[in-house]
Amino acid sequence: MTTLVDRPRTALLVIDVQNGVMAGTHDRDAVVSNIGTLVGKARSAGVDVVWVQHNSDGGLKKDSDEWQYVPELVRAEGEVLVHKQYPDSFEATDLEPVLAARGIGRLIVSGAQTDECIRSTLHGAIARGYDATLVADAHTTEDLSEYGAPTPDLVIAHTNLYWENHQAPGRTAGITTTADADFTVTP
Template identity: 55%
Template sequence: MTTLLHRPATALVIIDVQNDVMVGVHDRQRVIDNIVTLVSRARYTSTPVIWVQHSSQKELPFGTDGWKLLDELPMDPRDPLVHKKHGDAFEDTGLETELAASGVGHVVIAGAHTDFCIRSTLHGALVRGYDVTLVSDAHTAEDLSDWGAPPPAQVIAHTNMYWDNQTAPGRTAVAVVTEKVTFG
């Protein structure tokens, strides 16, 4: 269990499901559908849903249409929205404050991109003492094979495999499919 004492709650953290981030990603609609399912299940159990939104001056300028979260996401105006400028959603943001305020010691992570912000946030959460669940069929990546990366399906499969085998003293790290994610 988490090493964060007196923080038994779970939160769903959705990372960077933004207009420009989701262009051309692997299995886009299935990932979006799974995220919508997760949000619905989280809301049913009163589990906090936290949205993370990335910005960068060159590729994803704050406030532009490409920077906006997808319209099809079931956002509630009461949901916390965390703005970030680094891969790790904990780095120089209010995510830790949001999680602490809700007594969260376990995060369930979904979103994009697998090989950047998802991986960074997974590790950022684990080293900060959280139990971390990666939703194995609710994260995605773009095709960077022209730059030497494996195809997106392999990036996703590899991330799922290595995350399901991570260890840390007093913490858990697992990768599970959407249908097996439980809240509450």
């Protein structure tokens, strides 16, 4: 269980599922569909959906088409939007105070990109005392193999493997699938 006192609630994080991030990612349509399913499950269970949106002077300039969330996913009125400039969604953002105000100590993580913002946010969450579950079929990345990285399918598989077995004192890590994600129970 989380090491954060009086934080029994869960939130779904939807990280950087933006046009410019998702263009050319591995299995894009299936991942976006899975995230849509997760958003629906979370909303039905009364669980907070927290949207994280990256800003940069490069390809994700605020208010540009690339910066916008993919059209298949629509943030509902009242759902939190956190703007970030660094891979870790907690770094220099209001994510921590947003979660604290809602009593959230458990995070279900989805989005992009696996080898940057997803990994950084997972580690940032665990280091800050959160339980963090990665949805194994609801994160993706682009192909950077021409630069020496493994292919996207291997990056995703490796991230799922090590997060499934990650440990920290008093905190829970692990993976689930879209089909098995259950927002009605706390581990």
